[in-house]
Amino acid sequence: MSQDSYHPPAKKFKPGSPHSNPNWRGAMQPGPRKQPVPIDQQRRGLPIYQARAQLIGQLRQLESAVIIGETGSGKTTQIPQYLYEASIGRQGIIGVTQPRRVAAISLAARVSEERKTELGKLVGYSVRFEDVTSEETKIKFLTDGMLLREAIGDPLMRRYSVVILDEAHERTVHTDVLFGVVKTAQRKRKELGKLPLKVIIMSATMDVDLFSQYFNGAPVLYLEGRQHPIQVFYTKQPQSDYLQAALVTVFQIHQEAPSSHDILVFLTGQEEIEAMTKTCRDIAKHLPDGCPQMTVMPLYASLPHSQQLRVFQNAPKDHRKVIISTNIAETSITITGIKYVVDTGMVKAKKYNPESGLEILAVQRISKAQAWQRTGRAGREDSGICYRLYTEDEFEKLEKMTVPEIQRCNLASVVLQLLVLRVPNILTFDFVSKPSQDSLQSAIEQLDLLGAVEKKEDQLILTPLGKKMAAFPLEPKFSKTILISSKFHCTEEILTIVALLSVDSVLHNPPAKRDEVQAARRKFISSEGDHMTLLNIYRAFKNLGKNKEWCRENFINSRNMMMVLEVRAQLRDICIKMSMPIESSRTDTRNIRQCLAHGMFMNAAELQPDGTYTTVETHQLVSIHPSSFLFHCKPACVIYNELLHTSKCYMRDLCVVDADWLFEAAPEYFRRKLKRTKN
Ligand code: ADP
Ligand code: MG
Numbered sequence: 001m002s003q004d005s006y007h008p009p010a011k012k013f014k015p016g017s018p019h020s021n022p023n024w025r026g027a028m029q030p031g032p033r034k035q036p037v038p039i040d041q042q043r044r045g046l047p048i049y050q051a052r053a054q055l056i057g058q059l060r061q062l063e064s065a066v067i068i069g070e071t072g073s074g075k076t077t078q079i080p081q082y083l084y085e086a087s088i089g090r091q092g093i094i095g096v097t098q099p100r101r102v103a104a105i106s107l108a109a110r111v112s113e114e115r116k117t118e119l120g121k122l123v124g125y126s127v128r129f130e131d132v133t134s135e136e137t138k139i140k141f142l143t144d145g146m147l148l149r150e151a152i153g154d155p156l157m158r159r160y161s162v163v164i165l166d167e168a169h170e171r172t173v174h175t176d177v178l179f180g181v182v183k184t185a186q187r188k189r190k191e192l193g194k195l196p197l198k199v200i201i202m203s204a205t206m207d208v209d210l211f212s213q214y215f216n217g218a219p220v221l222y223l224e225g226r227q228h229p230i231q232v233f234y235t236k237q238p239q240s241d242y243l244q245a246a247l248v249t250v251f252q253i254h255q256e257a258p259s260s261h262d263i264l265v266f267l268t269g270q271e272e273i274e275a276m277t278k279t280c281r282d283i284a285k286h287l288p289d290g291c292p293q294m295t296v297m298p299l300y301a302s303l304p305h306s307q308q309l310r311v312f313q314n315a316p317k318d319h320r321k322v323i324i325s326t327n328i329a330e331t332s333i334t335i336t337g338i339k340y341v342v343d344t345g346m347v348k349a350k351k352y353n354p355e356s357g358l359e360i361l362a363v364q365r366i367s368k369a370q371a372w373q374r375t376g377r378a379g380r381e382d383s384g385i386c387y388r389l390y391t392e393d394e395f396e397k398l399e400k401m402t403v404p405e406i407q408r409c410n411l412a413s414v415v416l417q418l419l420v421l422r423v424p425n426i427l428t429f430d431f432v433s434k435p436s437q438d439s440l441q442s443a444i445e446q447l448d449l450l451g452a453v454e455k456k457e458d459q460l461i462l463t464p465l466g467k468k469m470a471a472f473p474l475e476p477k478f479s480k481t482i483l484i485s486s487k488f489h490c491t492e493e494i495l496t497i498v499a500l501l502s503v504d505s506v507l508h509n510p511p512a513k514r515d516e517v518q519a520a521r522r523k524f525i526s527s528e529g530d531h532m533t534l535l536n537i538y539r540a541f542k543n544l545g546k547n548k549e550w551c552r553e554n555f556i557n558s559r560n561m562m563m564v565l566e567v568r569a570q571l572r573d574i575c576i577k578m579s580m581p582i583e584s585s586r587t588d589t590r591n592i593r594q595c596l597a598h599g600m601f602m603n604a605a606e607l608q609p610d611g612t613y614t615t616v617e618t619h620q621l622v623s624i625h626p627s628s629f630l631f632h633c634k635p636a637c638v639i640y641n642e643l644l645h646t647s648k649c650y651m652r653d654l655c656v657v658d659a660d661w662l663f664e665a666a667p668e669y670f671r672r673k674l675k676r677t678k679n
Contacts, residue, residue, distance in 0.1 A: 425460075630656070
């Protein structure tokens with residue numbers, strides 16, 4: 001594999017005007033769609049198949065290895081099977097981690113299909129709140145977060161013979177922590193003379209020296225890819241509206257290219273993608289004769305699974321498939337048939353400022369590495385074309401690599417997990433890339449405020465409350481809220497609310513039916529905010545016998561609602577194991593809001609005399625997100641679930657609280673915050 005094949009001479013184009021690329025125009029004959037190929041033949045046709053024997057030979061010998069291969073070469077689906085077929089690691093489970101839940105599920109489904117077994121038998125998956133494995137499972141796909149949780153119960157990872165840390169280039173915070181956990185497990189197993197643990201790191205990008213060094217100079221194995229040449233075009237001028245530019249570019253391609261050439265568009269998030277999908281569908285209805293039909297498919301992590309799977313299917317004959325996706329299609333999901341990539345150059349990702357403690361989700365520029373990954377999606381089966389909706393100068397100014405998430409997120413959960421794993425000193429933990437001391441300190445401070453940790457003889461230890469908090473697969477602020485709910489006699493309701501906030505939204509908002517949706521929602525809306533409104537919806541759903549028809553009429557996503565039931569039941573089990581009394585506050589919502597205020601006091605915002613809001617923690621100017629049921633209201637004091645930065649900094653999912661409750665929850669903290677404001 002050579003990265004050079006990625007860097008064809010780039011040309012410039014202007015969205016909206018037909019560009020003048022002779023090669024492209026020359027390729028405009030209608031192309032027939034390929035017939036489906038039997039699955040065994042598909043396996044043999046993957047680039048990795050050529051290297052099978054050699055790979056097996058090398059992996060049998062090696063304790064740790066780093067494998068690099070272009071996305072789509074077959075690393076994730078084939079390597080676990082090759083190991084299994086060659087009886088490597090048969091004494092235990094071959095675990096393969098994925099940063100994304102949807103990838104873990106769809107990969108497990110694909111590999112069990114390739115092995116012609118039922119999902120959950122030989123091949124299974126485990127993601128938060130959902131475990132589809134059995135005694136027989138030997139190849140297990142799991143999110144990096146799940147493996148980390150398993151390590152809490154068993155730091156030596158005894159059930160595993162092989163751990164594959166996949167998509168390592170994504171550098172999610174969980175994968176980064178797993179590096180350290182797996183390395184320790186491997187060393188300790190060796191020292192104790194136990195079954196060795198084989199560690200394989202897989203990456204789609206070349207910059208793996210760091211991983212190799214970290215694993216004591218583990219050899220790097222390169223897979224020969226099948227990258228076809230890709231032409232890259234930049235815009236002549238910077239684009240002020242990347243959505244408009246993307247739309248124009250899609251239809252420009254659509255009018256000129258044969259219908260078998262599919263298009264993949266990279267946008268940043270669900271709302272944007274749904275809106276663009278609708279616009280494309282509307283425009284496609286009114287195109288002149290002779291233009292092919294268009295099948296537009298959205299793709300994002302919280303899309304219902306069945307709809308996600310649609311992107312793998314061919315579009316009907318004479319239809320062009322246009323997939324509008326988040327960065328999920330960058331590496332974790334491989335879609336065949338893509339000839340064109342439209343790259344807006346934007347991504348929604350976390351940003352964190354340890355000084356202010358502020359973590360926000362923001363739309364920001366991608367890195368060069370991401371830009372090349374996106375480009376690469378166009379050249380899997382044949383030569384392709386990538387339109388970058390930014391200028392070459394703008395490209396040159398992008399960061400070279402994506403900053404690891406561990407260096408740009410709130411580390412409270414991570415520190416809590418490391419403490420449960422009995423890491424002796426968090427500040428000196430062997431991280432692949434160290435987070436800043438400031439953000440570690442700030443995480444420790446937050447855990448201290450939540451009452452999860454204390455200092456004993458200069459050692460940071462978990463309090464009994466902290467230990468209990470770590471038992472929940474939740475962010476510390478949510479586990480804390482559940483744990484204090486018995487004091488407020490509203491555990492039933494808090495479990496429901498936390499479950500509702502832990503799954504993808506139960507609200508289904510088809511843009512075409514806005515008025516109907518509003519009419520149907522009205523009866524549930526609580527002036528006390530989104531948490532209470534969601535609680536009303538859940539109660540109605542439950543009282544009416546969990547009825548699918550009811551969900552449809554009320555624009556509720558029934559699949560996600562079923563997931564809420566499932567998650568709630570699991571959280572409730574954890575409470576029961578801890579002998580927590582589980583009471584309901586029934587019609588009294590004051591207790592519930594008081595409890596939320598006590599658990600989430602660090603996420604509070606206050607109305608200012610000029611009608612704006614600022615957060616209590618950092619005095620950041622924030623607004624109520626338009627999706628909130630409180631959008632047109634001005635409550636004096638709220639807690640919010642998260643901050644999202646698009647054109648402004650928005651608070652999402654709000655609950656009206658009393659300022660006094662916040663003071664009661666953490667008097668010291670608020671005294672300090674107030675002092676700071678006065679100074
Ligand atoms: P890599 O890990 O190297 O990116 P994968 O093993 O994920 O590659 O994918 C190899 C090929 O398997 C893909 O190009 C695609 O053709 C096929 N594939 C993977 N997942 C699915 C799926 N869920 N449905 C259909 N085909 C799939
Ligand atoms: Mg992969």
